[in-house]
Amino acid sequence: MRALTVRPGTAGTLAVQDVPDPEPGADDLLVEGLALGVCGTDKEIVRGDYGWAPDGPDRGDRLVLGHESLGRVVRAPADSGLAAGDLVAGVVRRPDPVPCGACAHGEWDMCRNGRYTERGIKQLDGYGSERWTVPAQYAVRVADHLGIAGVLTEPTSVVAKAWEQVDRVGERAWFEPRRALVTGAGPIGLLAAMIGVQRGLDVHVLDLVADGPKPDLVRDLGATYHHSSIEEIARTARPDVVLEATGVGKLVFDAMAATTPYGVVCLTGVSSTGRRQTIDAGGLNRDLVLENDVVVGSVNANLRHYRAAADALAAADLPWLERLITRRVPLEEAAAAFEAGPEDVKVVIELAGSGERAGRA
Amino acid sequence: MRALTVRPGTAGTLAVQDVPDPEPGADDLLVEGLALGVCGTDKEIVRGDYGWAPDGPDRGDRLVLGHESLGRVVRAPADSGLAAGDLVAGVVRRPDPVPCGACAHGEWDMCRNGRYTERGIKQLDGYGSERWTVPAQYAVRVADHLGIAGVLTEPTSVVAKAWEQVDRVGERAWFEPRRALVTGAGPIGLLAAMIGVQRGLDVHVLDLVADGPKPDLVRDLGATYHHSSIEEIARTARPDVVLEATGVGKLVFDAMAATTPYGVVCLTGVSSTGRRQTIDAGGLNRDLVLENDVVVGSVNANLRHYRAAADALAAADLPWLERLITRRVPLEEAAAAFEAGPEDVKVVIELAGSGERAGRA
Numbered sequence: 274m275r276a277l278t279v280r281p282g283t284a285g286t287l288a289v290q291d292v293p294d295p296e297p298g299a300d301d302l303l304v305e306g307l308a309l310g311v312c313g314t315d316k317e318i319v320r321g322d323y324g325w326a327p328d329g330p331d332r333g334d335r336l337v338l339g340h341e342s343l344g345r346v347v348r349a350p351a352d353s354g355l356a357a358g359d360l361v362a363g364v365v366r367r368p369d370p371v372p373c374g375a376c377a378h379g380e381w382d383m384c385r386n387g388r389y390t391e392r393g394i395k396q397l398d399g400y401g402s403e404r405w406t407v408p409a410q411y412a413v414r415v416a417d418h419l420g421i422a423g424v425l426t427e428p429t430s431v432v433a434k435a436w437e438q439v440d441r442v443g444e445r446a447w448f449e450p451r452r453a454l455v456t457g458a459g460p461i462g463l464l465a466a467m468i469g470v471q472r473g474l475d476v477h478v479l480d481l482v483a484d485g486p487k488p489d490l491v492r493d494l495g496a497t498y499h500h501s502s503i504e505e506i507a508r509t510a511r512p513d514v515v516l517e518a519t520g521v522g523k524l525v526f527d528a529m530a531a532t533t534p535y536g537v538v539c540l541t542g543v544s545s546t547g548r549r550q551t552i553d554a555g556g557l558n559r560d561l562v563l564e565n566d567v568v569v570g571s572v573n574a575n576l577r578h579y580r581a582a583a584d585a586l587a588a589a590d591l592p593w594l595e596r597l598i599t600r601r602v603p604l605e606e607a608a609a610a611f612e613a614g615p616e617d618v619k620v621v622i623e624l625a626g627s628g629e630r631a632g633r634a
Numbered sequence: 635m636r637a638l639t640v641r642p643g644t645a646g647t648l649a650v651q652d653v654p655d656p657e658p659g660a661d662d663l664l665v666e667g668l669a670l671g672v673c674g675t676d677k678e679i680v681r682g683d684y685g686w687a688p689d690g691p692d693r694g695d696r697l698v699l700g701h702e703s704l705g706r707v708v709r710a711p712a713d714s715g716l717a718a719g720d721l722v723a724g725v726v727r728r729p730d731p732v733p734c735g736a737c738a739h740g741e742w743d744m745c746r747n748g749r750y751t752e753r754g755i756k757q758l759d760g761y762g763s764e765r766w767t768v769p770a771q772y773a774v775r776v777a778d779h780l781g782i783a784g785v786l787t788e789p790t791s792v793v794a795k796a797w798e799q800v801d802r803v804g805e806r807a808w809f810e811p812r813r814a815l816v817t818g819a820g821p822i823g824l825l826a827a828m829i830g831v832q833r834g835l836d837v838h839v840l841d842l843v844a845d846g847p848k849p850d851l852v853r854d855l856g857a858t859y860h861h862s863s864i865e866e867i868a869r870t871a872r873p874d875v876v877l878e879a880t881g882v883g884k885l886v887f888d889a890m891a892a893t894t895p896y897g898v899v900c901l902t903g904v905s906s907t908g909r910r911q912t913i914d915a916g917g918l919n920r921d922l923v924l925e926n927d928v929v930v931g932s933v934n935a936n937l938r939h940y941r942a943a944a945d946a947l948a949a950a951d952l953p954w955l956e957r958l959i960t961r962r963v964p965l966e967e968a969a970a971a972f973e974a975g976p977e978d979v980k981v982v983i984e985l986a987g988s989g990e991r992a993g994r995a
Contacts, residue, residue, distance in 0.1 A: 375896065378808040383926050385895050438806060442928065445802035447739040520923075522915025534746050535736065540923050548916030554883025555909030561931035562881075562901050565744050567803065568929040570922035 276402035277309070277607050277622065278335045281324030287608055292337070294404055301406040303348040304361060306624035308424040308601075309401050310341030311610045312460070313543070314394060319611050325395045339401030339622075340365040340393035343415065343424040353409035360415040362426035362583070363400055363407040366391045366573055382434060382573035403604075403624055413579040416587035421601075422594035424621055425464065429582035430574035432464045432516075435539045436472070437578065438571045439514055443537050446565075450513035450537075451475055454506055456528060457518035458487040458498070460619045461541060463597060465516045466496050468585050477510045479503060485616050486599060493593055507531035520544035526552050534564040541571050637763035638670070638968050638983065639696040642685030648969055653698070655765055662767040664709040665722060667985035669785040669962075670762050671702030672971045673821070674904070675755060680972050686756045700762030700983075701726040701754035704776065704785040714770035721776040723787035723944070724761055724768040727752050727934055743795060743934035764965075764985055774940040777948035782962075783955035785982055786825065790943035791935035793825045793877075796900045797833070798939065799932045800875055804898050807926075811874035811898075812836055815867055817889060818879035819848040819859070821980045822902060824958060826877045827857050829946050838871045840864060846977050847960060854954055868892035881905030887913050895925040902932050 274294050280286035297303040315338060318324035326336040342363045349355040368376030369388035376384050392407075393399020400407075415423035443450065453469045455462045458480035469476040476496035480487055483500050491498040499506055503524060506512070513536060515528040520542025528538045560566065574582070586594065600620045602610040610620045635655050641647035658664040676699060679685035687697040703724045710716040729737035730749035737745050753768075754760020761768075776784035804811065814830045816823045819841035830837040837857035841848055844861050852859040860867055864885060867873070874897060876889040881903025889899045921927065935943070947955065961981045963971040971981045 374810055375808045380807045383807045383896050387895070441806035442803045442930070445799060446741045446744045447736045449735055520916070520919060522919060525919045526915060534748070535744050540919055542919070543923055544916035544919045546914060546917035546920055548914065549912055550915035551910055551912045552915070553907060553909065554887060554911035554913070555881070555905040556907035558881060558883060558886045558901055558903070558905045558931075559907055561929065562904055562933050564931060565933060566931045568922065569803070570919075570925060570927045572923050572926060 274403040275604060276337045277339060277604065279319055279324070279338050280334050281318055281326050281336050282321050284321035287319050287611065289604055289607055292402065295406045297348065297406040300350055300408050300410070302346050302350070302353065302355060302361065302409050302412055304344035304405050304407060305347050306342070306344045306400060306403050306405055308343045308421050309339040309622040309624060310424045310428065311620045311622065312341060312428065315339070316611055318394065327396050327398060336393070337398035337401050338393050339399035340391065341424055341427040342400035343421065343426070344400070344405065347404070350409050355409060355412065355414060360417060360419065360423050361412040362415055362423060362579065363392060363405070364411040364413070364576060364579055365394070365427060367397065367411070380575050382575045382578070401622070401624070413576070413583050415583055418591065419586055419594070421598060421621065422586065422591060425460070425586060425594060425597065425619070426579065426582050428460050429464050429586055430578045431541065432461060432468055433581035433585060434574045434578040435465060435516055435541050435571040436468050437581070438569050439516070439537050439539050442567045442569050446535070448535070452510055452512045453477070453514040453516060454479065454510060454512035454531065455516045455518060456503065456524050457542065458491060459518065460597060462518035463490055463618065465518060466491060466494055467589055469516070470494050470496055471585060471588060477506055477512065479506060486596065486618060490593070490596060490618070503527040503531050513537070515539070516541065518542050522548045522550045526550065526557065529557060529566070529568055530560055532564070532566055536564065536566045538566070538568045539571055540568065543572070635764040636965060637698045638700060638965065640679055640685070640699050641695050642679055642687050642697050643682050645682035648680050648972065650965055650968055653763065656767040658709065658767040661711055661769050661771070663707050663711070663714065663716060663722065663770050663773055665705035665766050665768060666708050667703070667705045667761060667764050667766055669704045669782050670700040670983040670985060671785045671789065672981045672983065673702060673789065676700070677972055679755065688757050688759060697754070698759035698762050699754050700760035701752065702785055702788040703761035704782065704787070705761070705766065708765070711770050716770060716773065716775060721778060721780065721784050722773040723776055723784060723940065724753060724766070725772040725774070725937060725940055726755070726788060728758065728772070741936050743936045743939070762983070762985070774937070774944050776944055779952065780947055780955070782959060782982065783947065783952060786821070786947060786955060786958065786980065787940065787943050789821050790825050790947055791940045792902065793822060793829055794942035794946060795935045795939040796826060796877055796902050796932040797829050798942070799930050800877070800898050800900050803928045803930050807896070809896070813871055813873045814838070814875040814877060815840065815871060815873035815892065816877045816879060817864065817885050818903065819852060820879065821958060823879035824851055824979065826879060827852060827855055828950055831855050831857055832946060832949060838867055838873065840867060847957065847979060851954070851957060851979070864888040864892050874898070876900070877902065879903050883909045883911045887911065887918065890918060890927070890929055891921055893925070893927055897925060897927045899927070899929045900932055901929065904933070
């Protein structure tokens with residue numbers, strides 16, 4: 274079968290190559306790969322800036338790329354609750370082998386020792402192949418009607434975790450948020466806005482662009498699109514919650530200062546180090562203290578968040594979800610998926626042959 | 635009776651003056667004032683930089699100062715659970731009159747609209763008088779054996795709240811902290827360290843000074859005193875929790891970077907605005923996100939925290955608590971309490987006449 278591979282640490286090594294078919298173990302699902310979402314982490318790996326190949330001989334230091342998965346079950350263990358024909362998405366991270374206390378409790382997204390592994394990123398082959406296997410306990414069912422939009426399960430899991438973090442830190446005392454600001458209208462920001470609207474919040478989204486598909490995607494959710502400044506939104510919309518999805522240093526600190534008292538800022542954007550910035554450290558600290566504000570970082574997701582993501586997608590407007598997928602690239606032309614297009618929101622690589630394209634299955 | 639008053643907004647107005655005796659309402663305790671703790675907020679008010687006098691005619695814009703209280707009940711409502719002779723401390727903040735959702739739920743420490751009032755600080759006379767009244771529901775009983783150390787109830791309530799915040803945000807997922815760093819060995823830092831030790835944590839305290847009473851106070855708790863850098867402690871002690879009690883901008887940001895993965899930083903120090911600082915904003919954001927870290931600001935306290943404070947003090951080593959009170963000043967010499975002494979930890983103004991000094995009662 275064909276797989277999308279890369280040699281982590283070396284730019285220019287992305288390739289579609291023949292690899293042996295996977296052999297499912299007794300507890301594994303055998304899955305026909307349908308689609309693969311491409312995100313910033315994948316681009317970092319393709320540039321040679323991130324990622325680790327699995328150990329083992331004859332690997333040639335190659336990693337099968339891809340962690341935003343969608344597939345159709347070919348064969349499932351009898352007691353797995355899944356059956357041939359079901360749409361599924363695979364979980365990315367696996368617990369560290371020690372395990373740390375968090376991993377021992379199924380919360381590998383909160384791993385303490387960094388020895389976790391990740392499909393398509395860190396020491397485990399990803400989901401970028403025509404067939405793949407996954408332990409049934411690390412797969413979630415995706416609603417049949419979603420079709421290719423089910424490939425949004427993994428990014429939605431990241432957002433479902435972020436919202437859970439907002440709830441859990443918010444609920445340390447009385448908490449009834451009404452207004453949320455999402456900074457950044459990429460896939461994470463848009464999916465965060467979608468869940469915010471599902472929760473009945475008055476959602477505001479801030480991005481730089483005034484054209485392309487993003488403003489309409491936000492408005493069609495019932496949210497408000499802004500391309501002004503965060504200070505302006507802080508004054509007019511007075512958000513109780515800020516979900517930061519850009520990783521831009523200035524926005525991160527502006528977000529901390531933008532909330533109402535008892536504000537919660539959830540950071541989800543992974544930024545580069547070394548972006549130095551001069552801030553009023555005393556004033557920021559004073560605000561955080563006197564307003565009982567919280568800043569919480571959130572990354573990755575565990576099974577609870579994947580299930581919440583599958584539920585959120587199942588409840589969403591399908592045509593809206595399909596509009597997030599702005600470009601589809603066949604596996605043989607996968608390299609094109611890693612070049613940014615001006616109107617891209619989410620680019621997806623289609624893995625199934627022409628006879629079984631996702632969304633038409 | 636005599637009271638310690640000040641005209642908020644005007645430096646040099648601190649005075650001991652005669653004021654009418656308070657008249658308790660049906661739900662009030664009548665209390666003989668024993669002692670008053672002095673903190674940074676009191677000093678700000680005395681400097682004319684903070685504070686609001688009560689409204690009303692014939693007030694001359696004067697505020698009775700003092701919010702760290704200790705008194706002995708003279709007369710109590712029958713159903714109050716308190717009786718003449720009990721030691722009590724009064725709660726500082728009262729809910730806003732709207733009230734906001736937090737105040738309506740008894741969580742005035744999380745007030746959303748800023749319209750709360752505060753004894754001795756904001757529109758309500760404080761506890762700096764020979765007699766005072768307080769609604770029985772806004773007083774907590776202090777263990778008899780504590781004597782003058784009961785005056786530490788209010789600062790301990792601030793710390794009890796901070797630890798509660800650490801717990802509640804920590805418990806959003808698996809959380810079993812082992813090592814805590816407290817930055818600053820003033821009263822808040824020392825009381826935070828005391829509660830940390832009571833919780834069985836390995837507690838480290840960082841301060842600038844190498845002499846004076848602080849190093850021994852920390853060591854006698856069973857904690858470790860450092861006057862190195864936070865980076866050094868981060869490497870060697872690897873704290874899961876940082877409780878920041880200085881408000882120094884650099885330390886605040888160093889604290890954010892100092893924790894282990896899933897670290898919790900609780901900020902309690904109120905700093906001045908305008909202290910500008912250049913930081914690696916991208917790197918800090920990246921750390922917070924990839925480590926699932928939290929920064930939570932914490933100020934003030936509600937009744938739950940005062941009760942936790944009274945319990946923590948009752949369980950503490952009394953001679954150690956008494957050593958925190960490094961200077962006692964009689965009411966008639968109260969001005970001296972607002973001048974910093976080189977070995978000060980907590981300075982207390984004694985309100986009772988010579989016949990009934992707290993701690994000898």
